[in-house]
Amino acid sequence: MAGTTVAEVMEELAGLEDPKARAVNERHGDDHGVNLGSLRALAKRLKTQQDLARDLWGTGDTAARLLALLICRPKAFGSDELDAMLRQARTPKVHDWLVNYVVKKSPHAEELRPAWLADPDPVVASAGWALTTDRVAKKPEGLDLPGLLDVIEAGMKDAPDRLQWAMNHCLAQIGIEHPGQRARAVDIGERLQVLKDYPTSPGCTSPFAPVWIGEMVRRQESRA
Incomplete structure (x- = not known):
């Protein structure tokens, strides 16, 4: 056409x-x-x-x-x-x-990622976090994972919804993909309680990071 x-x-x-x-x-x-x-x-x-x-x-x-x-x-x-x-x-x-x-x-994704991550507009910043989550999963070399967890720990609790969701996804991805950071990621999730009460359909995994991390790690181990 x-x-x-x-x-x-x-x-x-x-x-x-x-x-x-x-x-x-x-x-x-x-x-x-x-x-x-x-x-x-x-x-x-x-x-x-x-x-x-x-x-x-x-x-x-x-x-x-x-x-x-x-x-x-x-x-x-x-x-x-x-x-x-x-x-x-x-x-x-x-x-x-x-x-x-x-x-x-x-x-241009990697060029835009840090610029968006630091943007004062929470909707733009959420895109930076989405790109960061993608890198955490696929190409984590060069990322400062402890530094990312510092930012999430300091800012996720009071972030606007869309930004909070994106930061929480990154928190969970770090915990799922990187065993050395897992305990801290779970601890941050437990203390901040973000999305703990989010309604979850039967058969779906809760977006509450400690539950999400635990379930995905369990699946990885069952496939190993």
């Missing part, structure tokens, strides 16, 4: 609008009513179209931006462009997809 115009895509997205989906999405802070399965099917038809992706992002529409993130070419964005996009991505799903589907695949 090369050559598809923004107007054509916006018309199709409007046709996919579902009031029930919008009601569910809005409860999670996402202002769109397009079923994500339908959005992915449309992206599969459109295939990769970087220019169209940039134009769809420019509309400011949440569904259009989610579609843009599915059809873009992650390595085609410059670091300044990614930084601007992150600051424009104020809904949770757009933010998550931008970080996970685009920034993590970009050659």
Whole structure:
């Protein structure tokens, strides 16, 4: 579907609008009513179209931006462009997809990570923590893990929700992946009690770091 115009895509997205989906999405802070399965099917038809992706992002529409993130070419964005996009991505799903589907695949991820980590905007900082968590799991060489735990210990308890969630994920990942830091990670989680009472569906692991760490380590050991 090369050559598809923004107007054509916006018309199709409007046709996919579902009031029930919008009601569910809005409860999670996402202002769109397009079923994500339908959005992915449309992206599969459109295939990769970087220019169209940039134009769809420019509309400011949440569904259009989610579609843009599915059809873009992650390595085609410059670091300044990614930084601007992150600051424009104020809904949770757009933010998550931008970080996970685009920034993590970009050659600029490591350049942006420390800058975002230190950003005063908690939403931007949460992206820095997400990239740091990815490095903790995949490429921890050069990371100051005790230093990261110091920052988490000092700031996670009173951090805004999105930032707190990202810091907690990093805390758990450090405890899961790095046995030498595990006892301290569990201790920090126990003392701060962040997400201890978070409602967890049957069969799912609690995001409370001590439980999360314990369960993932148990699974690793059972596979060994």
